[in-house]
Amino acid sequence: MAIRYQRAPEFLPTNQQKLVPIGGLKGRSGKQPAVQENINQLGLQFSNKSGIKRKAPLSSLASVCIKATISGVAKKKTISCYSQGDDDLVNASSSIDASTKKFATPQEETSFKEISNLDTKMSKLLCCHFNSKGEVLATGGDNGKVLIWELGNNRTCSVQGHAHQVTDVCFRPNSTAFASSSFDRTVKMWDATKRNNPFQNLVGHDGHVMSIDFHPTKLSLLSSCDSNGEIRLWDVKSGDCKLNFKGGISQVRFPPQLGDFLASSTGNIINIFDVETNKIQKKLQGHIKDIHSICWETSGSYLASVSEDSARIWSVSDGKCLYEVYSSGNKFQSCTFRFGRPLELVIGSDKFLEVWNPFFQSNITRPYIAHSGTINSLVDSPSKGIVASVSDDQWIRIWK
DSSP states (O other), X not given: OOOOOOOOOEXXXXXXXXXXXXXXXXXXXXXXXXXXXXXXXXXXXXXXXTSOXXXXXXXXXXXXXXXXXXXXXXXXXXXXXXXXXXXXXXXXXXXXXXXXXXXXXXXXXEEXXXXXXXXXXXXXXXXXXXXXXXXXEEEEETXXXXXXXXXXXXXXXXXXXXXXXXXXXXXXXXXXXXXXXXXXXXXXXXXXXXOSOOSXXXXXXXXXEEEEEEOSSSTTEEEEEETTSEEEEEETTTTEEEEEEEOOSSEEEOOSSSOOXXXXXXXXXXXXXXXXXXXXXXXXXXXXXXXXXXXXXTTXXXXXXXXXXXXXEEETTTTEEEEEEEOSSSOOOEEEEOTTSTTOEEEEOEEEEEEEOTTTSTTOXXXXXXXXXXXXXXXXXXXXXXXXXXXXXXXXXXXX
16 A cells, blocks of 8 residues: 655745733633532542641642743734645555654744544544553544544554443543543443443433543542533442532543642633632633633643633633633634643644744744644643644544
8 A cells, every 4th residue: 555645834824813911801700610519528638748648729839940921912923834635645654754844943943743643434533532651542523432543553443332422531540441421421431452342331410421531640530521510520440429519511621740629611711629628729710702622731830721712821820821822713622732842732723733832932823734624632642742633524643
């Protein structure tokens, strides 16, 4: 089977992006969700080196290697990188050197290129997640199936157990087990090494289950949220719901290190819950339109969020937005931080990936044509230093 390569990209100007100073947008107020139960029954204390169980307050979160500042309004032209597609491209290809996309700045040279791809033939892809080693990617789509792709040998398999579209997938840390959520109001547990039926069904949500996330250290603890704004914390071993409370519709995400907080998005607000006390510690407000995606920076000090018209990076400790950039008419949909590049955010939209690093390149984003449909989900693998994107066009693409 012959491999056909994509034409080398060209840099073309696009519409201007606008970076606005903090305080330029007036945040909307929101009513704090009611707390229904006390989370102490979960016993989620965190130990320091001396063995004393305690948890530092949110205000003590320290910035790591980054000083984020804003000064005034900056406007610059963005650079767009186009590549011509080829109908005969092999379905799963690796190290496509001819499609390398590079750009340079006065501060440093940064590369971002597609290194592998897969045509899943699964209709629309809506979500994706790497295992801890970055060797296996799980994706879910609107046909109710979950596809498992082993990147090293290009082997794939699919499993089906949901009655409706799969909204989110998440691997348990350091495990082959993963969870999937669906419009069918259930969460299911699977083993990526087996093509059997799910080994656990988590039932109890009254609305479409929109998002799930595993706790980074309490490996049996899974969070989920539904279209009614209910958040649930599950013990995946027993299948029991340990706690339910209000405050999240679109996404739930634990920070990647300690998991002592839980971020959830509802409408245009992000709630930061204290996992021990089940109380909202911070409300991150400022988005005008509903938030589609949130993600934590590795240290847990920063959080990114995107709505269709803007992307924001927040300092979680003081609840302030550090940077914001508007879309140029191409609606933002998904986001993920790039590991090892301070505050560098990859944003997915309709056909484009936009790389934005306000720390090194505070006044520009760089768009790349990546898919032929909306990019619904992005995920990074710190272990491999790669990013996966999935889209309505059925394709998975791997970037580095």
